[in-house]
Amino acid sequence: MKIGIIGLPNSGKTTVFNALTRNTAETNAYSSGQIEPNIAMVKVPDERLDALAKMYKPKKLTPADVQYIDVAGMSGNAHESGGLNPQFLNYISQVDALLHVVRAFEDDGVPHPQDSVNAARDLASVDMELMFSDMAIIERRLSRLRGEVTKMVGKDREVRLMELNALERLYTGLEQDVPIRAQELSEEEAKVLRGFQFLSGKPMLVVVNIDEKQLKTPPVLEYDKPKTAIVTLAGKVEAELAQLEDEDAQMFMDDLGITEPARDRVIKASYTMMGLISFLTAGDDEVRAWTIRQGIGAAEAAGTIHSDLQRGFIRAEIVAFDDLMKAGDMAAAKKAGTVRLEGKTYVVKDGDIAHFLFNV
Numbered sequence: 035m036k037i038g039i040i041g042l043p044n045s046g047k048t049t050v051f052n053a054l055t056r057n058t059a060e061t062n063a064y065s066s067g068q069i070e071p072n073i074a075m076v077k078v079p080d081e082r083l084d085a086l087a088k089m090y091k092p093k094k095l096t097p098a099d100v101q102y103i104d105v106a107g108m109s110g111n112a113h114e115s116g117g118l119n120p121q122f123l124n125y126i127s128q129v130d131a132l133l134h135v136v137r138a139f140e141d142d143g144v145p146h147p148q149d150s151v152n153a154a155r156d157l158a159s160v161d162m163e164l165m166f167s168d169m170a171i172i173e174r175r176l177s178r179l180r181g182e183v184t185k186m187v188g189k190d191r192e193v194r195l196m197e198l199n200a201l202e203r204l205y206t207g208l209e210q211d212v213p214i215r216a217q218e219l220s221e222e223e224a225k226v227l228r229g230f231q232f233l234s235g236k237p238m239l240v241v242v243n244i245d246e247k248q249l250k251t252p253p254v255l256e257y258d259k260p261k262t263a264i265v266t267l268a269g270k271v272e273a274e275l276a277q278l279e280d281e282d283a284q285m286f287m288d289d290l291g292i293t294e295p296a297r298d299r300v301i302k303a304s305y306t307m308m309g310l311i312s313f314l315t316a317g318d319d320e321v322r323a324w325t326i327r328q329g330i331g332a333a334e335a336a337g338t339i340h341s342d343l344q345r346g347f348i349r350a351e352i353v354a355f356d357d358l359m360k361a362g363d364m365a366a367a368k369k370a371g372t373v374r375l376e377g378k379t380y381v382v383k384d385g386d387i388a389h390f391l392f393n394v
């Protein structure tokens with residue numbers, strides 16, 4: 035899973051990137067204008083994996099991972115100057131979700147592009163830029179489609195008409211300030227439009243970046259939209275915390291009244307917002323977590339491991355994590371009757387331990 039970190043200049047993107055990835059990328063009070071992104075992989079914390087590792091003592095332990103990409107190059111008035119930077123667009127259109135850093139911290143030493151701190155205003159202005167960018171793409175596509183569709187016949191015409199109608203609907207929504215992630219699309223429409231990678235269609239986690247003084251009474255930002263979540267964190271403190279060994283970090287957190295490092299909270303919020311869950315595989319060679327969309331069937335889940343497993347799927351042997359722990363090991367769980375055989379369409383649950391039987 036790839037998450038792109040965006041936000042206005044000096045909102046604290048690189049600081050938050052460092053907090054999430056335990057990196058030490060350079061941060062600067064004067065916006066760097068740097069466009070080469072900072073990229074890092076982060077292991078998704080999962081206590082169930084550690085428990086399984088104790089049981090199986092595998093040669094290898096592989097958590098799921100998330101890639102964070104910190105891309106600068108966004109301004110609050112790009113639409114007035116020819117649109118978003120193409121290099122920025124190139125990086126950001128490929129991510130699965132956006133993490134939008136909104137500045138709430140006050141510091142006269144760190145200039146704000148609008149000369150004042152106002153998180154709600156900045157949140158809306160970045161949203162607007164994403165929507166303008168999508169509208170420009172839709173306008174270009176519509177003007178071509180309208181000409182082409184009149185010359186088409188049969189199935190082609192049908193598909194293009196569906197695209198045209200869907201794009202017109204999305205455009206009307208965008209004109210009324212509704213981002214694409216908050217608009218309805220049928221499964222078929224979503225499939226036809228997937229290639230456009232609309233920015234306002236991506237799930238978005240809003241990170242309100244506060245300072246240490248605001249930790250006790252953080253500002254409240256209302257932002258209630260589908261496929262959107264909001265997390266408040268003190269970026270600078272969390273970036274320092276991320277550099278400490280566990281024991282020192284705990285003392286530091288106790289002092290500040292932080293119960294869980296932001297990097298864990300952010301990953302959890304991202305999973306929930308995107309409708310993602312993890313299933314696990316366990317054996318003597320490897321214990322591993324796999325990320326899937328909630329609601330998919332066993333065969334499709336098997337396909338995340340290898341396409342052969344999906345193609346030749348016979349059935350899945352499934353046990354819930356808690357049942358396996360209660361039994362003590364797989365043999366005991368089988369005896370207790372908690373290991374089930376499930377077919378292709380069984381909806382895989384978070385924490386299921388799966389073994390797939392297949393034949394190709």
Ligand SMILES: Nc1ncnc2c1ncn2[C@@H]1O[C@H](COP(=O)(O)OP(=O)(O)OP(=O)(O)O)[C@@H](O)[C@H]1O
Nearest residue numbers: 043044045046047048049061062065066244269270
């Ligand atoms: N929560 C915070 N509290 C106080 N200061 C902060 C906080 N977050 C970031 N800063 C400070 O704000 C400045 C800008 O931070 P940073 O370089 O991370 O922003 P950026 O959004 O990545 O900037 P750029 O526009 O260059 O991409 C730095 O001096 C950083 O230390």
